[in-house]
Amino acid sequence: MSKSVCYHCGEDCLEDEAIYDEKSFCCSGCQVVYEILKDNDLCNYYNIENTPGISPPKDLNVKYEYLENTDIVEKLISFRDEKISVVSFFLPKIHCSSCIWLLENLFKLNKSINSSRVNFLKKEIQLTFNHHEISLRGLVELLSSLGYSPEINLDKAEGKRKKVEKSLIYKIGIAGFCFGNIMLISLPEYFGLDSIKESNFSNFFGYLSIALSFPVMFYSAKDYFISAFIGLKQKNINIDVPISLGVLALFLRSLYEIILSLGGGYMDSLSGLVFFLLLGKAFQQITYNTLSFERDYKSYFPIAVIRINDDKSEESISVVDVNVGDLLLIKNNEIIPVDAVLDKGTANIDNSFVTGESNASVKKSGEKIYAGGKQVGGIIYVRAAKKLSQSYLTQLWNNDAFTKHQENKFEGITNSISKYFTIIILLIAFGSGLYWFQKDFKIALNAFTAVLIIACPCALALSAPFTFGNVLRILGRDKFFLKSATVIEGIAKTDTIIFDKTGTITQSSDSNITYKGKGLDENQKNALYSLLRQSSHPLSKLVFNTFKTEKQVEVSEFNEIVGNGIKGIINGLLFKVGSYEFTKTELEQETNFATKVHINIDGNYIGYYQIENKYRKGLKSIIVKLRKWYSFNLVTGDNENEKENLTYYFNDQDKLYFNQSPKQKLDYVRKLQEGNKNVLMIGDGLNDSGALKQSNVGISVSEDVNTFSPACDAILDASSFEKLPTYIRFCRQSIRVVIFSFIISFLYNIVGLYFGVTGALSPVIAAILMPLSSITVVVFVTITTNILALQHKLR
Amino acid sequence: MEVLFILIIISLVVAGGFLLAFIFSVKNGQYDDTYTPSVRMLFDDELTTKEENSNYKKSN
Numbered sequence: 001m002s003k004s005v006c007y008h009c010g011e012d013c014l015e016d017e018a019i020y021d022e023k024s025f026c027c028s029g030c031q032v033v034y035e036i037l038k039d040n041d042l043c044n045y046y047n048i049e050n051t052p053g054i055s056p057p058k059d060l061n062v063k064y065e066y067l068e069n070t071d072i073v074e075k076l077i078s079f080r081d082e083k084i085s086v087v088s089f090f091l092p093k094i095h096c097s098s099c100i101w102l103l104e105n106l107f108k109l110n111k112s113i114n115s116s117r118v119n120f121l122k123k124e125i126q127l128t129f130n131h132h133e134i135s136l137r138g139l140v141e142l143l144s145s146l147g148y149s150p151e152i153n154l155d156k157a158e159g160k161r162k163k164v165e166k167s168l169i170y171k172i173g174i175a176g177f178c179f180g181n182i183m184l185i186s187l188p189e190y191f192g193l194d195s196i197k198e199s200n201f202s203n204f205f206g207y208l209s210i211a212l213s214f215p216v217m218f219y220s221a222k223d224y225f226i227s228a229f230i231g232l233k234q235k236n237i238n239i240d241v242p243i244s245l246g247v248l249a250l251f252l253r254s255l256y257e258i259i260l261s262l263g264g265g266y267m268d269s270l271s272g273l274v275f276f277l278l279l280g281k282a283f284q285q286i287t288y289n290t291l292s293f294e295r296d297y298k299s300y301f302p303i304a305v306i307r308i309n310d311d312k313s314e315e316s317i318s319v320v321d322v323n324v325g326d327l328l329l330i331k332n333n334e335i336i337p338v339d340a341v342l343d344k345g346t347a348n349i350d351n352s353f354v355t356g357e358s359n360a361s362v363k364k365s366g367e368k369i370y371a372g373g374k375q376v377g378g379i380i381y382v383r384a385a386k387k388l389s390q391s392y393l394t395q396l397w398n399n400d401a402f403t404k405h406q407e408n409k410f411e412g413i414t415n416s417i418s419k420y421f422t423i424i425i426l427l428i429a430f431g432s433g434l435y436w437f438q439k440d441f442k443i444a445l446n447a448f449t450a451v452l453i454i455a456c457p458c459a460l461a462l463s464a465p466f467t468f469g470n471v472l473r474i475l476g477r478d479k480f481f482l483k484s485a486t487v488i489e490g491i492a493k494t495d496t497i498i499f500d501k502t503g504t505i506t507q508s509s510d511s512n513i514t515y516k517g518k519g520l521d522e523n524q525k526n527a528l529y530s531l532l533r534q535s536s537h538p539l540s541k542l543v544f545n546t547f548k549t550e551k552q553v554e555v556s557e558f559n560e561i562v563g564n565g566i567k568g569i570i571n572g573l574l575f576k577v578g579s580y581e582f583t584k585t586e587l588e589q590e591t592n593f594a595t596k597v598h599i600n601i602d603g604n605y606i607g608y609y610q611i612e613n614k615y616r617k618g619l620k621s622i623i624v625k626l627r628k629w630y631s632f633n634l635v636t637g638d639n640e641n642e643k644e645n646l647t648y649y650f651n652d653q654d655k656l657y658f659n660q661s662p663k664q665k666l667d668y669v670r671k672l673q674e675g676n677k678n679v680l681m682i683g684d685g686l687n688d689s690g691a692l693k694q695s696n697v698g699i700s701v702s703e704d705v706n707t708f709s710p711a712c713d714a715i716l717d718a719s720s721f722e723k724l725p726t727y728i729r730f731c732r733q734s735i736r737v738v739i740f741s742f743i744i745s746f747l748y749n750i751v752g753l754y755f756g757v758t759g760a761l762s763p764v765i766a767a768i769l770m771p772l773s774s775i776t777v778v779v780f781v782t783i784t785t786n787i788l789a790l791q792h793k794l795r
Numbered sequence: 796m797e798v799l800f801i802l803i804i805i806s807l808v809v810a811g812g813f814l815l816a817f818i819f820s821v822k823n824g825q826y827d828d829t830y831t832p833s834v835r836m837l838f839d840d841e842l843t844t845k846e847e848n849s850n851y852k853k854s855n
Contacts, residue, residue: 097834097837099837100834101838119828120830122828123830166821169821170818170821173821181807181810185803201799208803334798745823
């Protein structure tokens with residue numbers, strides 16, 4: 001039979017293939033979606049793009065019970081009146097134009113939906129619906145049944161809706177408007193049209209340009225004055241100090257000239273300067289719509305949990321309201337929201353995201369389970385031992401690494417230069433002022449202000465934003481997403497790398513499985529295949545997936561013994577698969593701690609499957625390539641069983657720490673920093689949150705950048721992991737580009753200063769020199785960074 | 796030449812109108828999503844569409 005592709009989702013159709021309407025589907029889920037769409041004349045969905053669908057999740061009806069809780073509904077809904085409600089959801093599965101079409105035609109599917117609007121870049125949908133006819137739960141289940149499951153978490157329920165900062169756009173708009181208009185009425189001045197000078201026009205134009213410069217001065221340029229003032233107050237001369245000085249000198253001298261009818265003033269240069277500076281600022285700010293660098297545990301934790309009341313009734317409550325002593329029901333793949341004690345059921349907790357342990361751990365009744373672990377397997381009942389905010393994991397966020405505001409972790413390259421720059425400019429200004437003062441007061445004043453004007457570091461202030469803005473874009477296209485431009489400088493300065501292990505340098509979804517022991521024949525393999533097929537334990541599944549061609553045989557008396565393993569009788573032989581104690585004939589101490597699945601056939605110990613982490617491709621070359629700049633550390637929450645494998649990657653000087661708690665990781669980063677190290681932390685899970693936050697630069701590695709990643713400075717897509725050395729080199733080189741562009745802008749300044757100190761600065765020269773120097777610098781940095789990117793083969 | 800006074804004032808008023816329109820459109824969220832409308836306009840209309848609700852009413 002030829003392989004066919006699912007008409008709905010494009011997956012290969014395997015054994016479960018279903019044929020409907022002469023089309024193949026990979027599973028019944030896909031077929032159901034197709035049927036729904038066909039019944040509602042929505043098959044256009046399949047015409048816009050090929051196989052646009054998403055295979056819907058299998059366990060539908062269990063997940064959204066909490067949406068019946070009115071408190072939670074209230075928090076999610078953004079607007080409501082008597083007739084309609086408005087709600088927006090984040091749908092991570094949106095990926096093509098077919099998605100947009102289908103989601104915006106939802107009203108055809110359900111008449112109680114009035115309209116829906118998709119924001120593709122943010123992967124958001126805004127729904128207006130009649131809440132008398134369809135409940136929020138019904139709505140979410142409808143979306144989910146089509147494969148677009150909304151992501152709803154605690155973060156969203158707390159109603160923290162970020163307002164997009166738009167004032168910079170207004171400022172640019174207004175500065176641009178004023179710049180253009182002042183320029184226009186300054187034209188006669190540029191060309192020295194005397195007839196205009198003699199009439200009333202020159203006065204009229206002068207006052208008009210004063211009027212137009214007010215919004216620029218007092219609105220658009222406001223932030224520069226404020227920043228300069230704050231800087232001076234903290235005895236720190238930042239780049240905004242010389243900018244403010246220049247702008248102020250321009251403004252006052254223009255006022256003076258226009259009011260006394262001495263000349264046309266420099267209002268055009270003033271507004272142009274502010275306009276360009278603001279453009280640079282805007283260029284540097286990139287927002288990745290679907291990424292968030294500020295996530296904490298709230299966006300990882302579920303929004304609600306099912307509580308079993310004393311009268312045995314189930315009630316869905318918000319996790320914030322969970323009290324000590326509440327009995328909670330946790331289903332397969334749900335996250336345990338608070339520290340709890342297992343009451344009933346078999347807990348099989350996947351802690352990889354929380355502690356870094358790579359293997360799921362089995363808990364027995366009465367044992368403690370920490371918040372954040374994910375239950376894999378059947379239903380369990382747990383009794384809450386702590387409230388959400390006091391849980392072991394969430395307490396990490398009370399550390400001062402989180403409470404302290406670290407706006408500027410380091411001083412930027414521009415600001416460190418501006419100190420010397422400002423002092424030199426002031427010296428030259430006063431020097432030339434004093435020199436001319438002995439001859440003519442007017443020329444002295446002229447020269448003094450001219451120096452401040454011409455030296456105004458427009459090009460200087462633009463070079464870093466444009467370089468880093470461009471680098472951010474290039475790296476972003478290559479799936480390395482930086483939070484802001486300062487992160488580039490941060491990366492260039494780091495000298496120590498700390499790796500987390502699980503999920504960071506190992507692949508979370510993949511592992512190496514090797515069999516050691518006596519050879520297995522065909523019948524034994526078939527038997528193991530059939531036995532493992534019936535177990536839902538993650539380790540069983542891993543081993544099961546290594547079998548390919550085996551056939552199924554009958555298993556009788558199958559039994560799964562929690563915490564031990566599985567057994568069953570096949571062809572009259574008793575097969576036992578599981579832990580060492582479970583399968584070993586006489587008890588000996590196990591020699592190493594690696595994860596193993598042992599096999600015992602009919603009372604004889606046969607051998608074991610060893611499961612090892614699979615390290616990410618290119619890890620060795622990353623470490624070799626970065627060795628000349630960095631020293632390496634590995635800090636993991638996992639145990640030591642991978643130590644031998646790790647020595648292949650790391651050498652003797654590198655420090656490896658195992659069994660580290662999230663708090664210990666944070667403290668280790670701090671200890672290195674106290675030893676004057678600049679730490680680059682590379683992690684992935686909640687357990688790295690503290691270390692990522694404390695480090696100079698924290699990079700979070702993520703297999704899917706749209707899903708949760710802890711608060712950090714940069715998000716690295718796992719598929720680009722091996723390119724890390726290239727990215728770091730690129731960042732380092734971009735600093736050199738900035739320094740080069742500084743030299744260019746200094747050269748322009750020297751030319752300008754010649755006009756300044758001789759007192760010969762005219763508005764035309766100012767109007768030409770300032771944009772010219774800025775444009776040269778911007779063009780230079782853009783071209784060089786692009787050439788560098790090409791050399792590194794970055795797209 | 797005195798007509799220039801009036802002309803310049805008029806030109807400023809017209810330009811100011813565009814500035815206001817720009818600020819208004821930014822405030823309204825017209826630049827929030829610069830991609831989806833480009834796809835949306837390519838969809839064929841079929842039957843009757845029922846877009847009676849103003850979608851910008853509650854965008855923030």
